[in-house]
Amino acid sequence: MPADNKTADKAEVKDAAGAADTAVATAEDAPTDSDVLAAGAAAAVAKHATMRYATLRIGIFIASLGVLWGLVAATGHIVTGNGVLYLMMGALLVSGVASFFLLSRQRDAMSVQVTQRTERLADRFQENASMEDED
Incomplete structure (x- = not known):
């Protein structure tokens, strides 16, 4: 890891520590248990957004296939x-339209997750390329 990244990490830690020192917590500003749980739930949702979206898409497809088969x-x-092929094609069409409207939040969360991962990989690639240039 280049020295610039270590310095930047230390600066971020100092900024975070300074912000924590300057913040005066009163009884009204203190996070409640529900705030902590909500933050943990949001982190868990963001962590597995792609799996959640894919699972829900498959679930909607299976449900629409079942409904069409029942009809x-x-x-x-x-x-x-x-x-059977026609029913599956119909279920694919119905589930695609339904998921477009029903899964917009999950799709946005997945998009953010994929974008962050891509940026991290691009940064790592740039870091490795710059290390090769220094030699």
Whole structure:
């Protein structure tokens, strides 16, 4: 790790410590247990945003497939052969539209997570490239 990053990390720690020293906590400003739990929940949501989004998409697809299959079965038809393919295509279409509206928050959280990861990898790549240039 280059000396510049160590210096920047120390400066951030000093800034954070200075901000904590200057902040005067009163009874009204003290975080409550629910605030701490909400912050922990938000961190957990951000940590697994991609898995949560993918799981919910699959769940919506399976639910829409079940609903469509039930509607076809309610009409007295038996789904066989190409009918299964048509039902799956219909469920894919229905679940895509439903997830567009229902999963917007999860999609935004996933986008933030992917962007942060990409930036970290790009920074690491730049750091490694600059180390090779110094030799």
